[in-house]
Amino acid sequence: MTSTVADLGRAARTAAADLAVRTRAEKDAALHAMADALVANAPAIIERNAADVERARETGTAEAMIDRLRLDEARIDGMAGGLRQVAGLPDPVGEVVRGYTLPNGLQVSQRRVPLGVVGIIYEARPNVTADAAGLALKSGNAVLLKGSSSAAASNEAIVGVLARAVEAAGLPGAAVQLVPGGREQAKELMRARGIVDVLIPRGGAGLIRSVVEESTVPVIETGVGNCHVYVDADADLAMALQILLNAKTQRPSVCNAAETLLVHAGVAADFLPTALTALRDAGVTVHGDERVRGYDDTVVPATDDDWAAEYLSLDLAAAVVDSLDDAVAHIRRWGSGHTEAIVTGSLAASRRFAATTDSAAVMVNASTRFTDGEQLGFGAEIGISTQKLHARGPMGLPELTTTTYVVTGDGHVRG
Amino acid sequence: MTSTVADLGRAARTAAADLAVRTRAEKDAALHAMADALVANAPAIIERNAADVERARETGTAEAMIDRLRLDEARIDGMAGGLRQVAGLPDPVGEVVRGYTLPNGLQVSQRRVPLGVVGIIYEARPNVTADAAGLALKSGNAVLLKGSSSAAASNEAIVGVLARAVEAAGLPGAAVQLVPGGREQAKELMRARGIVDVLIPRGGAGLIRSVVEESTVPVIETGVGNCHVYVDADADLAMALQILLNAKTQRPSVCNAAETLLVHAGVAADFLPTALTALRDAGVTVHGDERVRGYDDTVVPATDDDWAAEYLSLDLAAAVVDSLDDAVAHIRRWGSGHTEAIVTGSLAASRRFAATTDSAAVMVNASTRFTDGEQLGFGAEIGISTQKLHARGPMGLPELTTTTYVVTGDGHVRG
Structure with missing residues (x-):
């Protein structure tokens, strides 16, 4: 050279x-x-x-x-x-x-x-x-x-x-x-x-x-974040809503903002009506699967592009899943390996989610927004690696x- | 796919x-x-x-x-x-x-x-x-x-x-x-x-x-090893010869075998005549710079290809250097970043050599052959990385x- x-x-x-x-x-x-x-x-x-x-x-x-x-x-x-x-x-x-x-x-x-x-x-x-x-x-x-x-x-x-x-x-x-x-x-x-x-x-x-x-x-x-919030069957639903809103709306343009919501079928009827209203009030456009759309007809139909999207905007993909393992399978298929949050009161669920999602960071009962060098106490950050090496x-x-x-x-x- | x-x-x-x-x-x-x-x-x-x-x-x-x-x-x-x-x-x-x-x-x-x-x-x-x-x-x-x-x-x-x-x-x-x-x-x-x-x-x-x-x-x-043995001004010369012979001849076909000898000018006259004879007795062909050739006319003239070579055979490049820093400069220019050995009784020399050679492993008064997962107590080895990531x-x-x-x-x- x-x-x-x-x-x-x-x-x-x-x-x-x-x-x-x-x-x-x-x-x-x-x-x-x-x-x-x-x-x-x-x-x-x-x-x-x-x-x-x-x-x-x-x-x-x-x-x-x-x-x-x-x-x-x-x-x-x-x-x-x-x-x-x-x-x-x-x-x-x-x-x-x-x-x-x-x-x-x-x-x-x-x-x-x-x-x-x-x-x-x-x-x-x-x-x-x-x-x-x-x-x-x-x-x-x-x-x-x-x-x-x-x-x-x-x-x-x-x-x-x-x-x-x-x-x-x-x-x-x-x-x-x-x-x-x-x-x-x-x-x-x-x-x-x-x-x-x-x-x-x-x-x-x-x-x-x-x-x-x-x-x-x-x-x-570094940096591409299609982060998920999974609301488990054993979630405290008020906590789940607080975490979801923070993860999606506190700063939507950054890589650790949430892009997809997954809700366990067992709590979907209790959680989604309130959550969809709160999201709409916060200016969020929800792109939902058929089951999510059943709770609110202003929800836009989701396509595969939505499951894969890093919106970096006030948009959110949302789906109902039948089990924690189905949530993990969705994350492994569509996620970018950045950060996934689970909201649950079950120790077994938190252990299984942390062990199987295969992402750089797993948040248990905390917002995805904490995946950040300053927040984790590093004092400074050169970037967020989404690779494994x-x-x-x-x-x-x-x-x-x-x-x-x-x-x-x-x-x-x-x- | x-x-x-x-x-x-x-x-x-x-x-x-x-x-x-x-x-x-x-x-x-x-x-x-x-x-x-x-x-x-x-x-x-x-x-x-x-x-x-x-x-x-x-x-x-x-x-x-x-x-x-x-x-x-x-x-x-x-x-x-x-x-x-x-x-x-x-x-x-x-x-x-x-x-x-x-x-x-x-x-x-x-x-x-x-x-x-x-x-x-x-x-x-x-x-x-x-x-x-x-x-x-x-x-x-x-x-x-x-x-x-x-x-x-x-x-x-x-x-x-x-x-x-x-x-x-x-x-x-x-x-x-x-x-x-x-x-x-x-x-x-x-x-x-x-x-x-x-x-x-x-x-x-x-x-x-x-x-x-x-x-x-x-x-x-993994694995490319152009490893150096540097004999410092403060070396125990008997130890240096033992380490050199082991590093070069104990198993010449592997990546942690020595390929280049660097000798401080202050001990060249004491070390090289004995060392060159011992190497010849062990079947090693030495490719030397002008100063090395001055001690033994059976030494083959070295070219830049020799300084860069991973011989994996009973060949050895050899040069006389005027200082530890010159030895390090040679290693940084021609080495592959695998393993370098220094033979010295000087703590300051060992510290400076370890801090400046920029290789995966530095041996102080030990053979280059110890860069090996089993030898270092890992129990098993998948390979030897010569990259930094x-x-x-x-x-x-x-x-x-x-x-x-x-x-x-x-x-x-x-x-």
């Missing part, structure tokens, strides 16, 4: 080798310097961001998207606060995951070490730039950031400020680099096997699918590391 | 859902039944194996390869013994990796669960068939085995015996299935994303490269699992 991406990648590898041996104190000092620099340079960043916002307006971008793109002082303070929060988290590097002494006296220690060079491909929101840079640096990784072209000026300004701050703090500036250009450069990043150790796409289903399919670099698949569920700092076995002897050889 | 592989895959997924909830006792009983069945059916297996051996002979296969293919009663007893040993290992499924209660009372538990369907693509040795089936079953996974066509009759006989034993023990027979056919079926297995959860290639560098490049299923890369170094039973977060509340919703 002789491209820009390859050059950036080589600089990142050199930076990663340096970062890998830095202490927590050095990395935390750099994170605080990055936070201070963002605040000090807020006017310049906001000016560059205004250019992105203007361009978005000219090209007719929807107002909701423009709002996600826009930076002001409060949002830059928020980014700085995020970096300071990451500085306060424990350093995963050096943690001994397993350690023991073998009968022959060899001392074995499996230790966390940085992954090396992490690539992040993400969509419009420029705050991801600072978040990802902070998490990567804290875990000792160099990061290659490929943001969307709609935020190019904002990202360039933010990465410039961050890299200079890292350098001023005595760490390599190439620890944080922006990959310029568009789709072609993104493809180069996906093909940079041997230079980039892992790629994490953050964004919509289309972005994630294209990265998974085109990448030769190992990918951690390496990391599953919310990914915090330890998920940005790998391990090395260090085996110490005094001349041990194999006989 | 409507192919054979897709049909086998669907049966495997159904079997995996069943296996995931089986107890250790049930799985261990099945493993013992599998072992007993192999011994009881040894004559039939040996008869089918004879057909493979005859075909290999007819096609002019090398005698060493034929030896690896051949089964006799002792080897079948060995396979049975391996299955019984796996039955004796702890069950990784259900292990709580992290667990805590959040300030709001939510109880969080991250638990090991099976991966689901594991595909193994491997070369000639039919004992891998029983090993892989046993490890997959113990960790609650269904396995799709794609052996080489040269061992087709042997593998068919072994898998038939194992699947019937699993079924007789009350577990689903589709937990252990052979993928018939050749290269086309192997490709289908590599493309079975959504059906197969992970693919593990076991074999030579060519096989592994083709699986990594062609697969859309997540792959765990999911598993790095020898993989035992826990590496054949993923995790699920189970979060339990009593009506918790997000505010």
Whole structure:
């Protein structure tokens, strides 16, 4: 490779080798310097961001998207606060995951070490730039950031400020680099096997699918959530309604929002009339199977597309099932392996549901919205993995590391 | 997909859902039944194996390869013994990796669960068939085995015996299935994303490269080892020679054998004359840089191909380096990230070497040959990962699992 991406990648590898041996104190000092620099340079960043916002307006971008793109002082303070929060988290590097002494006296220690060079491909929101840079640096990784072209000026300004701050703090500036250009450069990043150790796409289903399919670099698949709420025969129905409404309506646009309701036939007649009314009052359009439609003729008929949908809107698919096992079979067939909730008073039902749904997270008598790094106490989150290799569920700092076995002897050889 | 592989895959997924909830006792009983069945059916297996051996002979296969293919009663007893040993290992499924209660009372538990369907693509040795089936079953996974066509009759006989034993023990027979056919079926297995959860290639560098490049299923890369022995300025030179000879000659055909020797300039004059003589006496051909050749004119000049080579033979590349950091730079440039050994009496040198080489395993004053699941006390090994995602170094039973977060509340919703 002789491209820009390859050059950036080589600089990142050199930076990663340096970062890998830095202490927590050095990395935390750099994170605080990055936070201070963002605040000090807020006017310049906001000016560059205004250019992105203007361009978005000219090209007719929807107002909701423009709002996600826009930076002001409060949002830059928020980014700085995020970096300071990451500085306060424990350093995963050096943690001994397993350690023991073998009968022959060899001392074995499996230790966390940085992954090396992490690539992040993400969509419009420029705050991801600072978040990802902070998490990567804290875990000792160099990061290659490929943001969307709609935020190019904002990202360039933010990465410039961050890299200079890292350098001023005595760490390599190439620890944080922006990959310029568009789709072609993104493809180069996906093909940079041997230079980039892992790629994490953050964004919509289309972005994630294209990265998974085109990448030769190992990918951690994130974020698509077709989450289910199952109301069991033994559910407290008031609790079920509260959880359902929270999971569906508290923030419908995110991956841990509920998309499908499954109700045990034994409680359908007691639960559905109240639930369907409450959902309608909350502005939710329900796409139901025949049995659900029997309780409310404003329910839209559901098709297979509805069972598979990640709506990310005030829509909800709903079906009545004859048993917990039927609910699990529905989830295994149509779900995306993100989060499933069961509402039940039965210990046996909660055990069986947790053991058989095959998802990254199972909520027992709690909202699907808790599948989130901050909510689970990780302090920060790089994304939510819906794949089974390496990391599953919310990914915090330890998920940005790998391990090395260090085996110490005094001349041990194999006989 | 409507192919054979897709049909086998669907049966495997159904079997995996069943296996995931089986107890250790049930799985261990099945493993013992599998072992007993192999011994009881040894004559039939040996008869089918004879057909493979005859075909290999007819096609002019090398005698060493034929030896690896051949089964006799002792080897079948060995396979049975391996299955019984796996039955004796702890069950990784259900292990709580992290667990805590959040300030709001939510109880969080991250638990090991099976991966689901594991595909193994491997070369000639039919004992891998029983090993892989046993490890997959113990960790609650269904396995799709794609052996080489040269061992087709042997593998068919072994898998038939194992699947019937699993079924007789009350577990689903589709937990252990052979993928018939050749290269086309192997490709289908590599493309079975959504059906197969992970693919593990076991074999030579060519096989592994083709699986990594062609697969859309997540792959765990295994086994290529360009391992280094670095003799530090502070080394005990007698210890260094013992470790070097063991690492290079005890079993040169395996991935954890040493392929390159790096000697600190400060001890080169004391170490190399003796070492080069001892290597020659052991039948080793040394490919040296100019400084190494200065000590012995029978040393062959080394090229870049030698620094990159995984010889798997009695060949060794050798160079003199001016510092530990130069040794590390050489390893980072040319190594495969498998195992590097340092021989030193210096604590500082051992710390720096372990922190900077970026390999799956670092041996301090011990032979590279210890990077091995059995040697490290795992009891069994599915392969040695040289990638950074999911598993790095020898993989035992826990590496054949993923995790699920189970979060339990009593009506918790997000505010």
